[in-house]
Amino acid sequence: MARKKLxxxxxxxxxxxxxxxxxxxxxxxxxxxxxxxxxxxxxxxxKRLPALAWRDARSESRLLALxxxxxxxxxxxTVTRKSWLWAHDEPCYWVVAKVRADYTAxxxxxxxxWGYLTFRGKTETVMKEIDQAMYHDxxxxxxxxxxxxxxxxxxxxxxxxxxxxxxxxxxxxLAQWQKxxxxxxxxxxxxxxxxVASHLQESKKKTTGTSV
Numbered sequence: 001m002a003r004k005k006l007x008x009x010x011x012x013x014x015x016x017x018x019x020x021x022x023x024x025x026x027x028x029x030x031x032x033x034x035x036x037x038x039x040x041x042x043x044x045x046x047k048r049l050p051a052l053a054w055r056d057a058r059s060e061s062r063l064l065a066l067x068x069x070x071x072x073x074x075x076x077x078t079v080t081r082k083s084w085l086w087a088h089d090e091p092c093y094w095v096v097a098k099v100r101a102d103y104t105a106x107x108x109x110x111x112x113x114w115g116y117l118t119f120r121g122k123t124e125t126v127m128k129e130i131d132q133a134m135y136h137d138x139x140x141x142x143x144x145x146x147x148x149x150x151x152x153x154x155x156x157x158x159x160x161x162x163x164x165x166x167x168x169x170x171x172x173x174l175a176q177w178q179k180x181x182x183x184x185x186x187x188x189x190x191x192x193x194x195x196v197a198s199h200l201q202e203s204k205k206k207t208t209g210t211s212v
Contacts, residue, residue, distance in 0.1 A: 027044055028102050028104055028105075028110070029102045029105070029110040029111055029112070029134075030102050030104055030105035030106075030109075030110040031043075031044050032044055032045075033062075033110060033134040035049070035057065037057065037058060040054055040057065053136065056082070056136045056137050057136045059136075060082060060136040060137045060138065060139075061136065061138055061139075062109070062133065062134055062135065062136055062138060063079060063113060063130060063133040063134075063135075063138045064099075064101065064102075064108075064109045064110050064111050064113065064133060065107075065109040065138075066079065066138055066139075066140050067079075067096065067099055067113065068101065068107055068108045068109045073096075073099035073101060073113075074096050074099065074140070075096055075097065075098065075099060076095070076096065076097075077095075077096050077140065077141070077143070078093050078094070078095055078096075078140075078141040078146050078149065078150070079093060079094050079096060079115075079138055079139065079140055079141065080092060080093040080094070080138075080139055080141055080149075081135070081137050081138055081139065082137040082138075082139060083137050085139075088120050090120040090121040090152060091118060091120075091121055091149060091150055091151075091152050092118065092119050092120060093117075093118050093141065093149070093150070094115040094116065094117055094118075094130050095115050095116045095118075096113055096114075096115045096130075097114055097115045097116060097127050098113065098114040098115070098127070099111065099112070099113045099114075100112050100113075112129060112130075112133065113129070113130045113133055114127050114128065114129050114130060115127065115128070115130050116128075117130075118150070121152040121154055160192065161191065161192055161193060162189040162190060162191060162192065163189060163190045163192060164187065164188075164189060164190070165188055165189070165190060170188055173188045174188065
C-alpha cells in the first residue's frame, strides 16, 4: 500500500516566501546592464566589454534608451540595428508593439520590449520579445522614411536541381560507363528531385509495412 503523502502547508508557504524574496532581490535591468563608460565595465559584475564594442557603446544607443524619449515609449515605431544595416541588403527591423520600462532606472531607459520582427524581408506574424535590447547598436527609423525603408521586392529563390557526385563515386561511375562502352559526353550529376522522390517512396513503403 502506497504511503499517503503528508500535507505540509507551512513548508509550502515558506518555500513560496523564499521564491518571492529571491524574485524581489534579483537585480533589475538598470543594475545588470549599467555601464561605466570610462572603464567600460559593468558595476554589478565588474565584467568589461570587449574592445570591439567600445566605439559603439560610446556612439550608439540601446533600444530602451531610444524608446524612453518618445511618447508612449515608441509603440508603433520602427527600429533597426546597425549590424543589420551592414550585413544585409534586405530590410531588417522590429515594429514595437509593447514596452515594459524599468521605472526604478533614473531615466527609465531600461526594461523589456516586444514587437513584430521582419528579417531579410520576411515578416513574422507572432509578437515576440525583442532580444539583445541592451546592445549599443539600435537605431530609430524616422517616421517619414519608414515606408521607403520597409519597401522590398522579394527576389525568387533559385532552386538547385543537380549536384556533382563525390570524387570517389564519380570515378566509379565513369569507370562503369567506360566498361559498358558508353560515350562520356556529360558529367555525372545527382538529380535531387529524383532522389527526394525515391526517398519518400521508400519511407512510405516502410510505414505501410510496419502498420500492416
